[in-house]
Amino acid sequence: MIDPLLLPELKQMLSENDTPGLKEFCDVLHSAAVAEILEELSDEEILHVLSYTNLPRQVEIFEYFPLSRQRDLIGRLESPRLVDLLEQMASDDRADLLESLEPEQLEAVLPQLAQADRNNIRRLMSYPDGTAGSIMTTDYASLPEDISVGEALTQLRLQAPDRETIYYVYVLDDDRRLLGFVSLRRLILAKLESPLANIMDRDVISVRADEDQEDAARTLARYDFIAMPVVDDQNRLVGIITHDDVFDVMQEEMTEDVLRMGAVGPMTENYLEASFLSIWRQRAMWLSCLFVAELFTFTALANYAGMIEQLVILSLMMPLCISTGGNSGSQAATLITRALALGQLTLGDWWRVLRHEVLMGLALGTTLGVIGFVRAAITPQYLLGSADRWLLAMVVSQSVAAIVLWGTLIGSLLPLLFKRLGIDPGIASSPFVATFVDVTGIIIYFNMARLYLL
Amino acid sequence: MIDPLLLPELKQMLSENDTPGLKEFCDVLHSAAVAEILEELSDEEILHVLSYTNLPRQVEIFEYFPLSRQRDLIGRLESPRLVDLLEQMASDDRADLLESLEPEQLEAVLPQLAQADRNNIRRLMSYPDGTAGSIMTTDYASLPEDISVGEALTQLRLQAPDRETIYYVYVLDDDRRLLGFVSLRRLILAKLESPLANIMDRDVISVRADEDQEDAARTLARYDFIAMPVVDDQNRLVGIITHDDVFDVMQEEMTEDVLRMGAVGPMTENYLEASFLSIWRQRAMWLSCLFVAELFTFTALANYAGMIEQLVILSLMMPLCISTGGNSGSQAATLITRALALGQLTLGDWWRVLRHEVLMGLALGTTLGVIGFVRAAITPQYLLGSADRWLLAMVVSQSVAAIVLWGTLIGSLLPLLFKRLGIDPGIASSPFVATFVDVTGIIIYFNMARLYLL
Numbered sequence: 001m002i003d004p005l006l007l008p009e010l011k012q013m014l015s016e017n018d019t020p021g022l023k024e025f026c027d028v029l030h031s032a033a034v035a036e037i038l039e040e041l042s043d044e045e046i047l048h049v050l051s052y053t054n055l056p057r058q059v060e061i062f063e064y065f066p067l068s069r070q071r072d073l074i075g076r077l078e079s080p081r082l083v084d085l086l087e088q089m090a091s092d093d094r095a096d097l098l099e100s101l102e103p104e105q106l107e108a109v110l111p112q113l114a115q116a117d118r119n120n121i122r123r124l125m126s127y128p129d130g131t132a133g134s135i136m137t138t139d140y141a142s143l144p145e146d147i148s149v150g151e152a153l154t155q156l157r158l159q160a161p162d163r164e165t166i167y168y169v170y171v172l173d174d175d176r177r178l179l180g181f182v183s184l185r186r187l188i189l190a191k192l193e194s195p196l197a198n199i200m201d202r203d204v205i206s207v208r209a210d211e212d213q214e215d216a217a218r219t220l221a222r223y224d225f226i227a228m229p230v231v232d233d234q235n236r237l238v239g240i241i242t243h244d245d246v247f248d249v250m251q252e253e254m255t256e257d258v259l260r261m262g263a264v265g266p267m268t269e270n271y272l273e274a275s276f277l278s279i280w281r282q283r284a285m286w287l288s289c290l291f292v293a294e295l296f297t298f299t300a301l302a303n304y305a306g307m308i309e310q311l312v313i314l315s316l317m318m319p320l321c322i323s324t325g326g327n328s329g330s331q332a333a334t335l336i337t338r339a340l341a342l343g344q345l346t347l348g349d350w351w352r353v354l355r356h357e358v359l360m361g362l363a364l365g366t367t368l369g370v371i372g373f374v375r376a377a378i379t380p381q382y383l384l385g386s387a388d389r390w391l392l393a394m395v396v397s398q399s400v401a402a403i404v405l406w407g408t409l410i411g412s413l414l415p416l417l418f419k420r421l422g423i424d425p426g427i428a429s430s431p432f433v434a435t436f437v438d439v440t441g442i443i444i445y446f447n448m449a450r451l452y453l454l
Numbered sequence: 455m456i457d458p459l460l461l462p463e464l465k466q467m468l469s470e471n472d473t474p475g476l477k478e479f480c481d482v483l484h485s486a487a488v489a490e491i492l493e494e495l496s497d498e499e500i501l502h503v504l505s506y507t508n509l510p511r512q513v514e515i516f517e518y519f520p521l522s523r524q525r526d527l528i529g530r531l532e533s534p535r536l537v538d539l540l541e542q543m544a545s546d547d548r549a550d551l552l553e554s555l556e557p558e559q560l561e562a563v564l565p566q567l568a569q570a571d572r573n574n575i576r577r578l579m580s581y582p583d584g585t586a587g588s589i590m591t592t593d594y595a596s597l598p599e600d601i602s603v604g605e606a607l608t609q610l611r612l613q614a615p616d617r618e619t620i621y622y623v624y625v626l627d628d629d630r631r632l633l634g635f636v637s638l639r640r641l642i643l644a645k646l647e648s649p650l651a652n653i654m655d656r657d658v659i660s661v662r663a664d665e666d667q668e669d670a671a672r673t674l675a676r677y678d679f680i681a682m683p684v685v686d687d688q689n690r691l692v693g694i695i696t697h698d699d700v701f702d703v704m705q706e707e708m709t710e711d712v713l714r715m716g717a718v719g720p721m722t723e724n725y726l727e728a729s730f731l732s733i734w735r736q737r738a739m740w741l742s743c744l745f746v747a748e749l750f751t752f753t754a755l756a757n758y759a760g761m762i763e764q765l766v767i768l769s770l771m772m773p774l775c776i777s778t779g780g781n782s783g784s785q786a787a788t789l790i791t792r793a794l795a796l797g798q799l800t801l802g803d804w805w806r807v808l809r810h811e812v813l814m815g816l817a818l819g820t821t822l823g824v825i826g827f828v829r830a831a832i833t834p835q836y837l838l839g840s841a842d843r844w845l846l847a848m849v850v851s852q853s854v855a856a857i858v859l860w861g862t863l864i865g866s867l868l869p870l871l872f873k874r875l876g877i878d879p880g881i882a883s884s885p886f887v888a889t890f891v892d893v894t895g896i897i898i899y900f901n902m903a904r905l906y907l908l
Contacts, residue, residue, distance in 0.1 A: 028657055032677045153642065160643055167621050167638070167680075184621070184638060188607065189614055203482055223486045224698040226621075226680055243697045244678040247704070254708045255792055261715050262788020271793035272806060280814060283785055284821045287858070290781050291822050295829055297773040305766050305837055312762050315769035319751040319776065323892060327744050327885055331737055334716020338709055339725035352726060360734060367738045368745050375749055383759055404741070431781055438777060 006037050014045060019052065026053035026061065035064035043072050056161075059088040068273065070097050075105070083112050090164060092137035092245075095124035124239075132216040133209035135249065136230045136239030139164040142172050143196060145179055150192035156184070164242055168227045171200050176236045178204055178229055206231045209238055216241055217249040257341075260426050261334070286431075293435045297322075300439050304446040307454065311387050314449055317376065317396055322441035324368055325403035326434030332357060332411030333433045337425050340415060350416050354409075361408035365401030373397035391452045399441075399448040406444065407437045460491050468499060473506060480507035480515065489518030497526050510615075513542040522727065524551050529559070537566050544618060546591035546699075549578035578693075586670040587663035589703065590684045590693030593618045596626050597650060599633055604646035610638070618696055622681045625654050630690045632658055632683055660685045663692050670695055671703040711795075714880050715788070740885075747889045751776075754893050758900040761908065765841050768903055771830065771850055776895035778822055779857035780888030786811060786865030787887045791879050794869060804870050808863075815862035819855030827851035845906045853895075853902040860898065861891040 006025075013021040026034060026049065038046045038061070050058045062070065062085065074082060074097070086094060086109070098106055098121055110118055120138055127133030141163045143152050152169070160166050169187070171180045180200035190199045206229040207216040220228045220241060230239045264286060308315045336353065339345040345353065376396035377389060384392065411433050415425035460479075467475040480488060480503065492500045492515070504512045516524065516539065528536060528551070540548060540563070552560055552575055564572055574592055581587030595617045597606050606623070614620050623641070625634045634654035644653045660683040661670040674682045674695060684693045718740060762769045790807065793799040799807065830850035831843060838846065865887050869879035 030657060030659055030677055033659075157643055160639055184642075185614055188638075188642070189611055203484060205484055205487075221698070221701040223484055224701075226697065243680065244675070247675040247678075247700065250701070250704050250708070251796070254704075254711075255796065257708075257712060258715065258792055259788060261712065262784050262792075264785050264788055270798045271789060272798060272803065272810075276810075276813065276817075280817050283814065284818055287778065287781055287785065287818055287822060288825060291774075291778050291825055291854075294774050294777050295825075297777070298770055298829070301770040301773070302834075302837055305770060308762070308766050308769050312759050312769075315762050315766075315772070316752055316755040316759060318769070319755070319773065319892060319896070320745075320748050322773065323748050323751070323777075323889070324741065324745050327741055330716050330885065331718050331741065334713060334718055335725060338712055338716075342705070342709065344724045344726060349726065356726075356730075359730065360737065363730075363734050364738055364741055368741060371742060371745055375752070380756075383756055400745075431784065435777070438773060442773070 007040055010037060010041075010049070014041075014049065022049055022052040026050065026057060031057070031060040032064045034061045039065065039069065043069075043076050046073060047076060055084055055088055059085060063090060063093045067097060067100050068270075071100055074109075079112055082109070086113060087117055088162075090137055091120055091124060091139050092135065092164075092239075095121050099125050127209060130213055131209065132207045132211045132213055132230050132241060133239070135213050135216075135245045136209070136241050137164050138239045140227070140229070140237070140240040141166045141169045142176075142237065143169055143182075145171050145173065145197050145200075147196050148192065149187055149190045149194045149196060149199065152182075152187060152196050153192070156187070164240065165227050168225070168240075170204075170229055170237055170240075171196065172237055175234075178206060178231055178235055178237050180204055181229065204229060206235075207241070208233065213249050214253055217246040217253075220246050221250075257426055262431075290431055290435050294438065296439045297442055300442040304442075307446060307449060311385055311449070311453060313379065313383050313385055313387055313392065314446070314453075316383065317392075318442070318445060320372070320375075321396060321399050321403060321445045322438050324400055325407035325437040325441040327407070328361070328364060328404045329407035329411035329433040329437040332360075332408045333415055334411075336412045336415045340419060340425055347416060347420055350413075353412055353416065357408050357412040358405070361405035362401075364408060365404035368404055369397035369401035372400040387453055395445075395449045395452045399445040402444050402448065403437070403441045406440060407433075410437055410440075461494055464491060464495075464503070468495075468503065476503055476506040480504065480511060485511070485514040486518045488515045493519065493523065497523075497530050500527060501530060509538055509542055513539060517544060517547045521551065521554050522724075525554055528563075533566055536563070540567060541571055542616075544591055545574055545578060545593050546589065546618075546693075549575055553579050581663060584667055585663065586661045586665045586667055586684050586695060587693070589667050589670075589699045590663070590695050591618050592693045594681070594683070594691070594694040595620045595623045596630075596691065597623055597636075599625050599627065599651050599654075601650050602646065603641055603644045603648045603650060603653065606636075606641060606650050607646070610641070618694065619681050622679070622694075624658075624683055624691055624694075625650065626691055632660060632685055632689055632691050634658055635683065658683060660689075661695070662687065667703050668707055671700040671707075674700050675704075711880055716885075744885055744889050748892065750893045751896055754896040758896075761900060761903060765839055765903070765907060767833065767837050767839055767841055767846065768900070768907075770837065771846075772896070772899060774826070774829075775850060775853050775857060775899045776892050778854055779861035779891040779895040781861070782815070782818060782858045783861035783865035783887040783891040786814075786862045787869055788865075790866045790869045794873060794879055801870060801874055804867075807866055807870065811862050811866040812859070815859035816855075818862060819858035822858055823851040823855035826854040841907055849899075849903045849906045853899040856898050856902065857891070857895045860894060861887070864891055864894075 010025060013025065038049060041049070050061060062073070065073065074085070077085065089097070098109065101109070110121070124138065139162060141156060141159045143155055147155070156166055156169060167184045169182050169184065170178060171182065173179055180202040181204050182196065182200040186199055205219065205223060207219060209230050209232055216228070220243065225243070227240045227242045229237055230241060232238050264283065336345065373393045373396065376393040379389065379392065414433060418427055419425040464479060467479065492503060495503070504515060516527070519527065528539070531539065543551070552563065555563070564575070578592065593616060595610060595613045597609055601609070610620055610623060621638045623636050623638065624632060625636065627633055634656040635658050636650065636654040640653055659673065659677060661673060663684050663686055670682070674697065679697070681694045681696045683691055684695055686692050718737065790799065827847045827850065830847040833843065833846065868887060872881055873879040
């Protein structure tokens, strides 16, 4: 995407102190691209290059650095440059940055800022992580109700420079209560002398600041909004969430889901940057839980030691038979969890799911049972011991079929049950289901063997 | 979110043929909300309710129905209403709808449309699924370079009603080649008499129509754009991708990743609506592949039948020892795949990953090894057979540790290797890795046992 020659060129300009070149570099490219290239330089070099451009542009570029880099950079800045930068930053990015500082660093920075900025920062930091309030910005454009379209456009021009978006404008009463909204598209299409109240839309879709950020993101995406108002419990506007926040929330949510499926659990740190100890703690916790659960396979198997002693072949076929239950369980759990997340399924559909998965489990079990039958039927004679070849094939195929059916049912119903109990259905994900089905698979397999072979 | 009383109210208005009420219902709420409530009605009722409002509003609401419902609805429409609807639809939504029709239905509809619309549809349908071209719309706003800001605003007002967005406007030369872009924010802040060429941004970030839709979505999200231009191989503007397309692409991509992790494989159908046979085929295919791979556990185990005959206790501890390798492998594979997807890791980091995961594998292996040691050490006497309690505990703990280390290494290096070979690293996901580690885990376990116990 970005020209790979830009970095060496930039380094050369730096070594030659090429003022016009460095200024052009900062000003011509998109600020995200500038940030991406600058990231390869040292903190000091970055601050040096940035000093060639004006403050609003510096801030734009700065906001595209990852949080950890932003933290390093402001650690090297002195006032007044530090204060200028912080005062110009978007309110949501600024609150995120300051929230990530050590308490003593924060206490050193805060008193240097103006009272209004300090209040804004404290308010934004007060919303718990994961709420709509924690991702909103207070840099929204707003208008009173009793003006004309022409006056509205004049006011908007004044507000535009430091607002995150002016494409959706919110109409407020004197107590900042949300009366309606109007898009810039509608404003520039309207007659200048029309009253704003006549063209604004009074059916405003908003979220409460204490709502879950995922719900807020989903609402915004569903209505294809560029921005959505965030209100307090008295319907007063406190901020807006913009479309780019939704990208971030979706990304975060996706990471969470995927990691949980892979037996990792939520992990917000960057893979290479996180501390070894914290990653170990996280991973060891999950693996240990699964390992302890898996200990029950031994408890279950202890009951069948006598059967294995008589027919060693039973233990040779065992991993094959039980692991397929785990796979079919993961498969069903994944499908159902995903369908729930996408809103294709609701709890009321449990009966349809059950019917569907019983049939599917039978169909899948039969398919795998046939493969298992063939494999068991061609077991070399020396491994069979006293077992009859065809009876062994019956045991393998029927227990595979039964275990697949069982795995499919557990995998599909557990997420529904969890959701019913108010637990995140994602918890009933692959490793959890697979371990559970492993243990029960042993019981099914050896009872099937007892039926045919003893 | 939506008032649950609205549906009964709507039904009552329908039964009473309450014209003003039905018109208000269609016009006041957000079109996405109207569509959601209407979905509960029959096709005929929907068409009846829609007829109470004007055509542009009908189209807005119609576009929020799921594709399958849109198809049912247009099946019931006759010209001229059908043609009016199709001609007013957003070009991307229209192409998606027509693409989903049966060939004969498409052939019945197409000739009724105007030549320009037919060409537009054919062109959009010609981009293969998964490309930027397949999700773009041709309803963009564009301007020539040699006009003033005032003239630009006048032209925009004319274009606005049928453009997907006018917040980003593209500046084209006579051959429709992309010269620059300007945001509506910048336009309304500029002086009316300034030349457009002076305020437009010439560093336009665009995607090629044949690029992957995921790459396009990621670029748009990275730069926080509301829309992004799509060009052909001669830099001529052919369409735009808007922020709401990105939500859809991210959702799709996420579903794909999650399903692959759950041994389902890509499945685009809705869970309850898809045909049983097509779901069975998909699920059976994956489970069979894993089952066939798992057959190798039998092949591996056959070599150790003699050992099990001597010491049945070995077979009782086996599932515990081998399954934990699968879990640690899934965990590592998930972390690495995710870190690759988020751009936290690149292939060049393979050496750091290897070092990190060797240490992590040792730390995790030691943790689980200790639990395994304790469990094996308290094995009841009657199950031990001729095995020494402490030697068994050594076998279990050391093979668990070795298998966890092995699983961690395989799980972390396989996604990197796949990426290096140009294969999607997601393929090296949980079920695949777990099955592979199961088989090798058997070999590690029995060789450890041979070392200590025979």
